[in-house]
Amino acid sequence: MFQERLDAHQSVVAAREMRASTRPAPVAGTLNQSRPDARTPNGANRFSNSKRTTAEGAGSVAGQGLAVVGVAGIRSVRQEIALKLFTQRVAPNPTKLELFLAEKAALGCVIPLERVAVNLMKGEQSSPAIAALNGLQRVPFLQLDDGLVIPESLAIIEYFEERWPEPSMIGTGAQERARVRALERSIDSDILYAVAMIVHATNSPAGYPPNRGVVSWFSEAMKRPLAVLNQTLGDGRAFVAGARPTIADCSLAAALQFARFGKLQLPDGLDHIAAWNERYRVRDEVKGILIF
Numbered sequence: 001m002f003q004e005r006l007d008a009h010q011s012v013v014a015a016r017e018m019r020a021s022t023r024p025a026p027v028a029g030t031l032n033q034s035r036p037d038a039r040t041p042n043g044a045n046r047f048s049n050s051k052r053t054t055a056e057g058a059g060s061v062a063g064q065g066l067a068v069v070g071v072a073g074i075r076s077v078r079q080e081i082a083l084k085l086f087t088q089r090v091a092p093n094p095t096k097l098e099l100f101l102a103e104k105a106a107l108g109c110v111i112p113l114e115r116v117a118v119n120l121m122k123g124e125q126s127s128p129a130i131a132a133l134n135g136l137q138r139v140p141f142l143q144l145d146d147g148l149v150i151p152e153s154l155a156i157i158e159y160f161e162e163r164w165p166e167p168s169m170i171g172t173g174a175q176e177r178a179r180v181r182a183l184e185r186s187i188d189s190d191i192l193y194a195v196a197m198i199v200h201a202t203n204s205p206a207g208y209p210p211n212r213g214v215v216s217w218f219s220e221a222m223k224r225p226l227a228v229l230n231q232t233l234g235d236g237r238a239f240v241a242g243a244r245p246t247i248a249d250c251s252l253a254a255a256l257q258f259a260r261f262g263k264l265q266l267p268d269g270l271d272h273i274a275a276w277n278e279r280y281r282v283r284d285e286v287k288g289i290l291i292f
């Protein structure tokens with residue numbers, strides 16, 4: 001079901017990209033400089049700096065590099081892009097990371113990446129080639145140019161933040177950064193994780209069997225963190241940590257999209273979270289990522 005819904009979305013995107021590819025080529029050579037994206041204020045296109053490929057043929061991922069599709073000029077792209085992000089759309093932890101990248105790009109910092117799609121519905125995360133890279137057999141994970149693999153979405157985000165610190169998505173100063181991190185940690189470990197467990201125990205895209213014990217445990221466990229977050233958002237702030245988007249927004253939006261996708265009804269009375277959600281998900285910066 002997940003694959004069907006994702007395929008339907010992707011065919012719309014593919015048609016859109018096909019139309020775009022008939023536009024005149026950019027004058028100066030690399031895909032980095034290809035079509036500016038009207039969705040972002042500075043023309044930064046989340047995908048224009050990234051080549052997408054899939055984990056099929058993942059032997060070459062683990063070996064000498066990614067299978068290269070027949071795109072003219074690809075050599076120059078490969079020389080420029082040394083970071084490979086292994087990812088799966090809509091899955092909550094990769095989505096958190098994609099939202100972070102999109103927010104950063106919209107603010108003018110486009111991080112050059114090559115994306116490798118790992119199809120979790122087909123179990124590609126456990127294929128020998130992917131498992132050899134990341135023994136945890138899950139996404140997202142990042143491979144650096146020297147081969148080092150970084151699993152864990154937050155570790156990857158912090159790596160990006162340290163390498164490309166401006167504009168900061170964690171805030172500035174010890175106090176603000178601690179506050180943002182505290183919000184993000186609770187959202188991730190108390191809410192996103194619970195949502196993921198409940199969806200997989202009710203409507204699993206990976207085919208896990210229903211499990212009522214898991215549903216009741218995590219439904220109860222996430223009630224208080226949700227209520228506290230709801231109260232926090234009730235002071236009129238625009239984003240989770242204040243006036244600007246931070247990693248806390250990325251984690252919350254990823255969790256709530258997965259809840260929508262999995263048809264999980266959150267408890268009643270979370271009006272401030274609901275209002276934040278409606279504001280956040282329609283922003284141009286994130287529309288292409290929040291597809292459910």
Ligand SMILES: N[C@@H](CCC(=O)N[C@@H](CS)C(=O)NCC(=O)O)C(=O)O
Pocket residue numbers: 091092093094120125137138139140151152153154
């Ligand atoms: N704590 C990890 C969690 C990663 C994770 O659980 N990823 C899920 C997708 S959201 C996955 O790859 N699941 C596949 C599996 O467990 O087989 C992170 O933040 O990156």
